Amino acid sequence: MTSADLELTAGGRRLRFPAVWLRDNCPCAACQDPGSGQKLTDITDIPNDLGVAASADAGESVLVTFAPDGHRSAFSRSWLAGHALDGYADGDGRTEDDKELWLPGDLAPSNLPQAGWPRYLDRPTTRIRALEDVLRRGFVLLHDVPAEPGMVLEVAASFGFVRETNYGRLFDVRVEPEPGNLAFTSRAIRPHTDNPYRDPAPTVQLLHCLRTAVKGDGPGGTGGGSPPYAEKAGGGVTGLVDGFAAAVALRATDAESFDTLARTPVPFGYIDKETELRASLPLIQLSPRGRVRGVRFNNRSARPLRLPYAEVTAFYTAYRRWAELLARPERQLNLRLAPGDCLVFDNTRVLHARTAFGMTAGSPGRHLQGCYADLDGLASTLAVLRRQEKQ
Amino acid sequence: MTSADLELTAGGRRLRFPAVWLRDNCPCAACQDPGSGQKLTDITDIPNDLGVAASADAGESVLVTFAPDGHRSAFSRSWLAGHALDGYADGDGRTEDDKELWLPGDLAPSNLPQAGWPRYLDRPTTRIRALEDVLRRGFVLLHDVPAEPGMVLEVAASFGFVRETNYGRLFDVRVEPEPGNLAFTSRAIRPHTDNPYRDPAPTVQLLHCLRTAVKGDGPGGTGGGSPPYAEKAGGGVTGLVDGFAAAVALRATDAESFDTLARTPVPFGYIDKETELRASLPLIQLSPRGRVRGVRFNNRSARPLRLPYAEVTAFYTAYRRWAELLARPERQLNLRLAPGDCLVFDNTRVLHARTAFGMTAGSPGRHLQGCYADLDGLASTLAVLRRQEKQ
Numbered sequence: 083m084t085s086a087d088l089e090l091t092a093g094g095r096r097l098r099f100p101a102v103w104l105r106d107n108c109p110c111a112a113c114q115d116p117g118s119g120q121k122l123t124d125i126t127d128i129p130n131d132l133g134v135a136a137s138a139d140a141g142e143s144v145l146v147t148f149a150p151d152g153h154r155s156a157f158s159r160s161w162l163a164g165h166a167l168d169g170y171a172d173g174d175g176r177t178e179d180d181k182e183l184w185l186p187g188d189l190a191p192s193n194l195p196q197a198g199w200p201r202y203l204d205r206p207t208t209r210i211r212a213l214e215d216v217l218r219r220g221f222v223l224l225h226d227v228p229a230e231p232g233m234v235l236e237v238a239a240s241f242g243f244v245r246e247t248n249y250g251r252l253f254d255v256r257v258e259p260e261p262g263n264l265a266f267t268s269r270a271i272r273p274h275t276d277n278p279y280r281d282p283a284p285t286v287q288l289l290h291c292l293r294t295a296v297k298g299d300g301p302g303g304t305g306g307g308s309p310p311y312a313e314k315a316g317g318g319v320t321g322l323v324d325g326f327a328a329a330v331a332l333r334a335t336d337a338e339s340f341d342t343l344a345r346t347p348v349p350f351g352y353i354d355k356e357t358e359l360r361a362s363l364p365l366i367q368l369s370p371r372g373r374v375r376g377v378r379f380n381n382r383s384a385r386p387l388r389l390p391y392a393e394v395t396a397f398y399t400a401y402r403r404w405a406e407l408l409a410r411p412e413r414q415l416n417l418r419l420a421p422g423d424c425l426v427f428d429n430t431r432v433l434h435a436r437t438a439f440g441m442t443a444g445s446p447g448r449h450l451q452g453c454y455a456d457l458d459g460l461a462s463t464l465a466v467l468r469r470q471e472k473q
Numbered sequence: 474m475t476s477a478d479l480e481l482t483a484g485g486r487r488l489r490f491p492a493v494w495l496r497d498n499c500p501c502a503a504c505q506d507p508g509s510g511q512k513l514t515d516i517t518d519i520p521n522d523l524g525v526a527a528s529a530d531a532g533e534s535v536l537v538t539f540a541p542d543g544h545r546s547a548f549s550r551s552w553l554a555g556h557a558l559d560g561y562a563d564g565d566g567r568t569e570d571d572k573e574l575w576l577p578g579d580l581a582p583s584n585l586p587q588a589g590w591p592r593y594l595d596r597p598t599t600r601i602r603a604l605e606d607v608l609r610r611g612f613v614l615l616h617d618v619p620a621e622p623g624m625v626l627e628v629a630a631s632f633g634f635v636r637e638t639n640y641g642r643l644f645d646v647r648v649e650p651e652p653g654n655l656a657f658t659s660r661a662i663r664p665h666t667d668n669p670y671r672d673p674a675p676t677v678q679l680l681h682c683l684r685t686a687v688k689g690d691g692p693g694g695t696g697g698g699s700p701p702y703a704e705k706a707g708g709g710v711t712g713l714v715d716g717f718a719a720a721v722a723l724r725a726t727d728a729e730s731f732d733t734l735a736r737t738p739v740p741f742g743y744i745d746k747e748t749e750l751r752a753s754l755p756l757i758q759l760s761p762r763g764r765v766r767g768v769r770f771n772n773r774s775a776r777p778l779r780l781p782y783a784e785v786t787a788f789y790t791a792y793r794r795w796a797e798l799l800a801r802p803e804r805q806l807n808l809r810l811a812p813g814d815c816l817v818f819d820n821t822r823v824l825h826a827r828t829a830f831g832m833t834a835g836s837p838g839r840h841l842q843g844c845y846a847d848l849d850g851l852a853s854t855l856a857v858l859r860r861q862e863k864q
Binding site for chain 1: 489490491493494497498506508509510511512513514515516517519521556558559560561562563564565567634635636637638639651652653654655663670671672673674676735736737738739740744745747748749750751752753754755760761762772773774775777778779780781782785786789792793796797800847848849850852853856857860
């Protein structure tokens, strides 16, 4: 008798699969390309009244005959057990559920996500750990990347593809005489994500230090601290904040503000002579299941909110709480980048900041080079490295 | 007396602005960088108990004095009238609300979004119209782009930046001996969006025709039709479907399926020797206000759903309805690309398809070149062109 489902016991568990789900995942060569694994049939090719006409054990496999068309599929029991339809297991590693949330104290200093560039290049296990750190902890600090212009692009090429923007394939972060962006001044910049006025915003950012602000250049240039942890020697200290950890903390203490931020699109913009970008998205982005999947925070480029009056007032209350939470010193990991250090971080999660730094007449001044890339390519490189390790 | 709001009459309307909103948008040189227009103050710099201590008319401006800190701002009346807080006006052009939805009949043939490449290069008005077509109608067909390898990158550079992927900066769409992707075979491919296994997926796709399938190559090679409209002369006809129009139609007729598709993340994947990509996102993506903002549809690269049993069954009902709707011939605009034609389309909205085509021994066969880019850069180029037109 035809049944709507296949029921079986595998791995000691009773499993149940709808006929249409099974058929949509049929591994036979007519349904799935043996080379690419891509599906060769469309959901509309599957009969509407599909059922399981018969099933039979064949060692490790279960043979299923479908009605009404008599198509036959073989499913391995272990594959079926691994795909049990008893909960949600369809994530792609991008929500809070697949992250290791942190406060600076969790990372300091023995547990800092870091690696030496020569080792990273030579040893797949080092590369695997470094890329895992970006995905799970939001960043990695690579040391001893030659402090030469353009090297930041080689770091990006080691795991993915550069996302070119109006700032170029790479951009120089140093004091410019006529800055189009506050990044290119010596001002302090509070924790923010980059390019919120872009959709899609770049999901990975790299910052490679070529030259630090010389000692005494800093506005509070009292020295002290040893790399990579430091206070304000010369200024220009880089701060990182885990935006997912902060969002989870906000939800725990002020669910109303969290909801307001997740449902209110905020308009961001950036204008210069050759560019006019805008995007309107919430400061906290959720997955369809309500899990934190992205943060976007950048007061500098926020544009006037256009909402009904009552919503504006509620938004500003939530916005201030969120900004205060993100600005708390105890959430900020301070790193003093030395020449050759390259930070690689998740721009959908980790906010970055810098202290002000000074310029001494005749001194060349602080100089970083940055570029953008994307998490999907980084995760792909990691998956392939893991596959090779297993072989 | 200090008030929480500024109230005024402008353009014959009574307007009301909360003090914090005004202050966050203060245009003075201490609050906004005169060069970049970027904000110099953070929301946390604004006093928590901010109010409007006084306001005074000054011709076209209103002078506001804030309490408790005495900060003074001047707002133009016309700017305030243009930013009235009486509704939602914060979009970025990316949802259904800013699109012109279409069925093929709406575009045929006098109203087809198209332009000649030489004119597009020479005349800003032609370029403006073509880029507007991509944003508002989802695509533009450029004619007379020299049918030379690599030209697709020049088309992309005319409005934005190439998004490099594992397929390269550009990719060749032609029959390959050992295809890693079904695109590189002669098979028919039904309407789909590209790279659903990527997050962020590329938001613009370009396809440039270098050579068509020769007549008689097509599986149903009966000839007929004249460019750009055609049936199956030689096969390899390109079909376009407005996914936003289809989503709106689904919502109108089957709100339950629409909701199911909007809230269920679907895992997509792509694997080859050097690549292992995955992303899990809904087939219909909504803005926080519930408006259609993206579609993602590609049966070939869908991976097994991992949901509780009851949700799987509901999902497949919705999925089949959605696939049937997208497959309807009356939703598909058929274009026969001639050598030199270059399609530029919104990969978050417009699905593309092709009919199968044949190969004649000794004939060089169909050859397209494609690349990816992003909508944000395209919209920026358009905004700058419009600005220049006004000057």
